[in-house]
Amino acid sequence: MFLGSFLLHASAFLLSTYVHTFLPAPIEEPVYYVDVVNLPVASPRAGSPTPGKAPGAVAPAAPPEQKAPMALPAKQANKATKVPAPVKPTTQAAPGGKAPAGGDEAAHLSDRLKRLEQNAEAKHEEAALDAIQRRVAAGGRAGMPTGTGTQAGSDYGSYLQSRLRDALAQTIAYQSRRPETAVRLVVDRNGKLVRTVMERSSRDPLFNDAVMRAIEKAKTSFPPPPNGKEFEKLFVFSPEEVSKR
């Protein structure tokens, strides 16, 4: 009896230790938002700014550290259509040969900050372009499935996510507080959804059905996966109010 109890407790302890020590926490795949208007590639549909996860793809260089905290996305978007040449920060006097003095000091500082910001942006874009060119050099068929380019790298998962999100917005209904449904989708090389497996139910039939309806609606817009291979991924659905952003 004692031995049995001991074994039971010991195994529970070991199991708990194993789970907490060796198994990592659930990994949520980062979501990248693709600005298709300002993406610095020739054909926006042919590339992706996400880290290369496709087989054979070369990981893009890490973006340079942004020193200027005021580099707002909106501002960036306006300038990114053309790639500005890198501008070296200067410590020289202002144009006109006059030394900055008194009230001009603030303007001068602002000008310098602006240049630094432009410099950082330029470096960032240069790195992105560089990564794309390296992917092109690596060869192979890649890019968004409906794209015409040959650039490597693709974000097919994000594309499906976008389609599923739009469909879920039309079908969403739930009655419990925090429903969450995990569904594994398998898309064959032709873009046909061939398997849908609900791996974790939310215990809210209303939400589970909403998810399955969303998949049904979205599947008509699934393009073939890149590289002509079958695509399999776990998607976790939840209402926006309780999502992690």
Next chain:
Amino acid sequence: MKRFLLLILVLAIAGMPATLFSQEEFIRVTAPGNKPLTLMVAPPVPMDSAPRDAIAREVTELFQFDLTLAGSFTVTTPTVTENRGIRPGEFSFAPWQNAGATLLIKSGYTVNGSTLILEFRLYDVIRERELLAKRYSGNIKELRRMAHTFSDDLLLIVTGERGPFTGKVAFVSKASGNKELYLMDYDGFNLQRLTQNGSINLNPDFSPSGRELIYTSYKKGNPDLYRRELFTGVEARTSSSRGINVTGSWSPDGKRIALALSKDGNSEIYLINRDGKQPTRLTNNPAIDVSPAWSPDGHQIAFVSDRLGKPQVFVMNADGSSVRRLTIEGAYNVSPRWSPKGDRIAYCRQQGDFQIHSINTDGSGDVQLTSQGSNEHPRWSPDGRFIVFSSTRDGRESIYVMRADGSGQIRVSRGKANDSHPTWSVRW
């Protein structure tokens, strides 16, 4: 020893999928909002008999009423003219998809003399899948019961919880000039008179099985508690102590009744067996204690007491211990009723007129549910989705139903007399 090792093995295997799952990358999909499902009710079609417009109309209206009240649906009249068949393969989903339907009810009927056969089918239009199919056969008078049963089943399929639409509502009406007990469908149809004693009858409460009713009647001069079997009409005087025998409430297991007795001089809460024997006193206070209401697990009782000067709702253990005050706000809170899910207590507050509130069982989250007229006697539907109550908002006192959050308030009693003290039974 082997059993323990086996148990360990089972535990280890059971834990594996969760740990494996936790390692995998996934993509999160979120969307804003929470939309009601667009449900279309196709006009019922005759299957093997001549068309009967009255049947088709009644079925359609009943589904619209039930499922609109349920709150999860937008029930619409279809603009689709297609109505070829009701079974899978007999019709196309395309026009219903184009019309924006998410769910579709198709129904057919056959009338043969006084026999009615009703067939209902629920479809998921987007997934082009049949979700539910039921065929009912019976007397044509049972039409509404058949359709209510399908509404209940539909809610079970769609929400995971059966609907309460086949339950009955017992209430007090002055239709005959006296306060007599009546029974009706929850939507006011199929009215039946239960008592005919020409006296005052009050506070009906269904047994957990829905087959018996307890109520207080003055028919022998004293307000005594009676128990009545609904199917046989057999009645017994359960409690006839000196003084009042009022506000009886069945325990969830149906074995005991909590009620207020004044045999000791002032009103106290007692427990009695269903046959009225073995009274046990739960409260002992010089104040007035009335209106006991059981928690669904039978471990606690809410009641009203003016021990602090004004009537307030209190909660105690079912043995009378651990009394605590529930309602803090308001000077006059009465008529508590515990929700079947156990999370909320509905009660009535006097603030000029009476208004219905609901509150968490720890005293937090007090929400006012009504605002028009005077609203009293809240009682939960057996599934906890709805509250039935009486209201004077339309002039005379009538029976109303609302969702548990106070939305969808609608009058259901159809008489022209004052109706009050409703209570909702489990499904029959």
